[in-house]
Amino acid sequence: MSSTNRTVVVTGIGATTPLGGDAASTWEGLIAGRSGVKPLEQDWAADQAVRIAAPVAVEPTEVIPRPQARRLDRSAQFALIAAQEAWKDAGFEAKAGEDTTVDPDRLGAVIASGIGGVTTLLDQYDVLEEKGVRRVSPHTVPMLMPNSPSANVGLLVGARAGVHTPVSACASGAEAIGYAIEMIRSGRADVVVAGGTEAAIHPLPIAAFGNMMAMSKNNENPQGASRPYDVARDGFVLGEGAGVIVLESAEHAAKRGARVYAEAVGQGISADAHDIVQPEPEGRGISHALQNLLDRNDLNPAEIVHVNAHATSTPAGDIAELKALRKVFGDDADHMAVSATKSMTGHLLGGAGGVETVATVLALYHRVAPPTINVENLDPEAEANADVVRGEARKLPVEGRIAALNDSFGFGGHNVVLAFRTV
Numbered sequence: 061m062s063s064t065n066r067t068v069v070v071t072g073i074g075a076t077t078p079l080g081g082d083a084a085s086t087w088e089g090l091i092a093g094r095s096g097v098k099p100l101e102q103d104w105a106a107d108q109a110v111r112i113a114a115p116v117a118v119e120p121t122e123v124i125p126r127p128q129a130r131r132l133d134r135s136a137q138f139a140l141i142a143a144q145e146a147w148k149d150a151g152f153e154a155k156a157g158e159d160t161t162v163d164p165d166r167l168g169a170v171i172a173s174g175i176g177g178v179t180t181l182l183d184q185y186d187v188l189e190e191k192g193v194r195r196v197s198p199h200t201v202p203m204l205m206p207n208s209p210s211a212n213v214g215l216l217v218g219a220r221a222g223v224h225t226p227v228s229a230c231a232s233g234a235e236a237i238g239y240a241i242e243m244i245r246s247g248r249a250d251v252v253v254a255g256g257t258e259a260a261i262h263p264l265p266i267a268a269f270g271n272m273m274a275m276s277k278n279n280e281n282p283q284g285a286s287r288p289y290d291v292a293r294d295g296f297v298l299g300e301g302a303g304v305i306v307l308e309s310a311e312h313a314a315k316r317g318a319r320v321y322a323e324a325v326g327q328g329i330s331a332d333a334h335d336i337v338q339p340e341p342e343g344r345g346i347s348h349a350l351q352n353l354l355d356r357n358d359l360n361p362a363e364i365v366h367v368n369a370h371a372t373s374t375p376a377g378d379i380a381e382l383k384a385l386r387k388v389f390g391d392d393a394d395h396m397a398v399s400a401t402k403s404m405t406g407h408l409l410g411g412a413g414g415v416e417t418v419a420t421v422l423a424l425y426h427r428v429a430p431p432t433i434n435v436e437n438l439d440p441e442a443e444a445n446a447d448v449v450r451g452e453a454r455k456l457p458v459e460g461r462i463a464a465l466n467d468s469f470g471f472g473g474h475n476v477v478l479a480f481r482t483v
Contacts, residue, residue, distance in 0.1 A: 072150025081118030114406030174410025229470025233413025299406025328353025332473030
């Protein structure tokens with residue numbers, strides 16, 4: 061069963077995001093250019109410098125039973141909802157073993173989170189301080205551990221080939237998908253459920269990010285606050301949710317007659333070795349990840365017509381990424397339609413790579429690139445280095461095979477680039 065050159069395809073997608081409770085409504089919101097950013101209405105927000113965020117459009121307790129939800133951190137709730145949708149979308153009708161088209165020993169799960177169960181940790185500490193030892197939930201540890209989303213998704217689908225949790229800040233979700241691709245390529249698994257999740261809309265993370273000057277303080281204009289590539293951008297907006305895909309070997313998918321959204325071409329990975337939070341200003345680490353992608357995978361730069369950029373709406377990070385694209389691809393970058401979907405969803409941290417992979421796959425499947433909203437005055441450096449999709453969605457070429465990239469970068473200097481291609 062082992063191989064080092066198996067073709068990997070995407071057969072299922074699922075999401076719960078600030079734009080919708082599933083992948084279809086999220087995609088509809090992205091194409092329409094709708095913002096999911098809102099004022100924070102919780103009492104604790106009144107004292108915050110940042111009083112906006114992008115919460116999920118559909119509360120998880122509307123989807124999963126309340127008794128089950130009480131035993132899961134919010135991040136795991138999101139992951140389960142997205143995974144359930146992706147698993148069903150891929151055509152599986154029950155968990156592995158019960159559904160005889162997939163062998164549980166050949167099924168993996170890789171779900172990442174950049175922070176994990178931070179809301180559980182902080183809320184249960186408050187319970188300890190205010191109500192005493194005996195009131196702390198016995199479910200606290202399995203709720204707060206970072207591998208909880210992945211473990212619960214593994215239990216959901218019956219995965220026995222391996223359950224993993226990459227943690228690399230805002231690159232976590234993309235790294236999970238890259239890891240899953242390699243699991244299938246190497247022969248460890250035939251099917252892997254992969255993606256990212258995050259639930260960090262809580263007073264401490266918001267205060268901390270705000271004091272770092274990393275987040276937008278445009279509280280008076282929530283829907284216009286996340287503005288990648290605009291000269292007035294002043295930081296990211298915190299979002300929450302999850303994006304999950306089902307990956308399969310092409311052979312396994314064909315054998316069971318599965319619908320295929322796209323080929324998962326591969327990944328490129330690097331590290332900046334520059335600063336714990338600041339990106340390397342010239343994008344050298346990102347360039348290395350892009351070059352690593354090209355060196356390790358069968359991908360022609362001329363095929364790449366779309367990039368779902370990391371583009372968080374920070375002054376330094378947005379431009380470094382575009383410089384790297386220009387450095388590696390040269391004139392080929394001129395025909396790459398660059399979309400910054402965080403302008404609509406906010407930044408989902410460890411969940412970003414999962415949600416943006418769903419967006420990238422759907423962009424190829426429907427051959428249309430989502431817009432980047434809120435760009436009223438395009439940064440000249442962005443204009444010089446990339447073709448940013450602004451205003452409204454843009455059709456991609458309708459003939460021939462086309463490819464797209466999904467970029468994800470994180471604190472610590474983590475760089476992950478994923479590539480997908482039409483089939």
